[in-house]
Amino acid sequence: MPEADRPSCRLCGCAELTGVLDLGASPPCESFLAETELDSPELTHPLHLRLCPNCFLAQLPPLIDPAETFTEYAYFSSFSHSWLKHAETFVTTAVDRLGLTGSAFVVEVASNDGYLLRNVVERGLRCLGIEPSVNVGAAAREKGVPTLTAFLDAGAGAAVRREHGPADLVVANNVYAHIPDVLGFTRGLRELVADDGWVSIEVQHLASLIELTQYDTIYHEHFQYYTVATAQRALATAGLAVVDVEKLPTHGGSIRLWARPEAAAGEPSERMRAVLAEERAAGLHDLSGYRDFAARVEEVRLALLEFLIAAKRRGERVVGYGAPGKGNTLLNHCGIRPDLLPYTVDRNPYKHGRYTPGTRIPVSAPERIAQDRPDYVLVLPWNLRAELTAQLGYIAEWGGRLVFPIPRLEIVTPEREVN
Structure with a gap:
């Protein structure tokens, strides 16, 4: 492979990535075909998971353009009863944990069809969804959830802040793996959140993916796969510090990261230290934990x-x-x-x-x-x-x-x- 075409780490820039799993080539996973398309060829892309030996971010090359995948999207969150209950429970506990009142402002990035923010609306709190998919964003607005059609980056985050003010809580559930420009997206999160606010991120835990052989969650829409350690490194690039982590059963094993701007962060929790220790013991902070995958x-x-x-x-x-x-x-x-x-x-x-x-x-x-x-x-x-x-x-x-x-x-x- 020519040097110019060789993939490099999107987090730290390391040019020598280590192969973990090569699944051959396949089409984008949500590009369902109409009957009229069955006699037409399909574009496929390599599906090769690699690991950075420097920062240990597991990742795929950015072979697809999110604008092509997410502008018209086939996934609607509201078709899963258990996922709706999960979202309702999160809003209830977050409002209580953070003491959010009627003056609070909540922003959700990749808000889909309003499945989560509708619970915020019901509590009388000001909110905004940021959703790139035109069709699912329209479904959210029909439910009464204010929704901006946009991809988040630093510019979009700053624009929302100018128009609506800083957010007391920014929610980014099952999106942090879906963006190839992890540095720009993370800067967008920092632009959105108040200096004393909170960012809550849910993402599949790489520890579960490796331990339970959940390799089917490797697809082109997922550009990277996080441990708590790599999520720490990614968020730190925009001045956000992880202070707590919850282990969740969703998606076969996820983590909910609680982060704040560094000046307001304080010391990390004991359970965060415990999860980091588990990752280290499983060999996920070096190359050893990936060898038999x-x-x-x-x-x-x-x-x-x-x-x-x-x-x-x-x-x-x-x-x-x-x-x-x-x-x-x-x-x-x-x-x-x-x-x-x-x-x-x-x-x-x-x-x-x-x-x-x-x-x-x-x-x-x-x-x-x-x-x-x-x-x-x-x-x-x-x-x-x-x-x-x-x-x-x-x-x-x-x-x-x-x-x-x-x-x-x-x-x-x-x-x-x-x-």
Whole structure:
């Protein structure tokens, strides 16, 4: 590879990145196809996770333009009941923790369809969503959530501050991994937040991804993957200090970082020190913790393919549940196509009648499962296991079973899982 084309660390600039996992090439995970596009070629990009040996940020090269992906977006947060409850609980606890009153100002970056800020509106607090996707931002405004259509950078953050004043709380849930310009985005956070304010960031924890072989969450929209240590380094570039961290079960294992401008930060909490110690013990602050990851990923791939092929040979039918971005990484890496998985279903009507990128598996409405009564349902959004096990309990009526591919292949009867 020519020197000019060699990827370098987007956080520290180190030019020698270490390969962790190469998943080949696949299309962007949310680029679902209309039926009229099935005879057209698809653009694919390499999906190669690398680690910086200097600052230890895990990252992908910026091969896609977020403006192309997020201007018209297929993901709406409000279709997950458990995620709506998670957002409601966060707002309740944040308002109490920070003592937010009627004069407070809350900003959410990547506010999607207003799933979180609607709880802020209900409490009578002033708020603003910053959402780059035109279609989901419009859905938020229809719910009464003030929403600005924009990508956050230092300029956009400063403009919001000039017009609305500094924010007492800036929320950035499941977006800090989605931006290639991590330095510019972080400066935008600092522009938004008051000098004595708070920034709350939720992001998948790299420790969970590695430990539980959650490799399907590696896709082109995720440009980097954080430990608490690397998030500290990234936020410090704009004068923000992490003072506390919570470990969350969402997305298979996430962290909620609480940060403040350095002058107001104070000492880090004991639980933050504890999580940093856990990361260090797992070898995530050096190269040692990543060495066997690719081999474990291959075991996940082989186990799923062996199951699907054996089921087909027995004449049993396997269909999918969900069409999440992570599912498309799994399907493309494993080479699963309609011969092994004739369709999947999803609650989001935006995806109905479309086809998964790369693998071209049709997406139907959830009611199709009850009509077809398949032998197995492969659950692609495995991170919603409890919610979906309850929703799909009815398949036990005809002896149907659920298949969870990650962290290891598991086949369960729904009624047993619920009890």
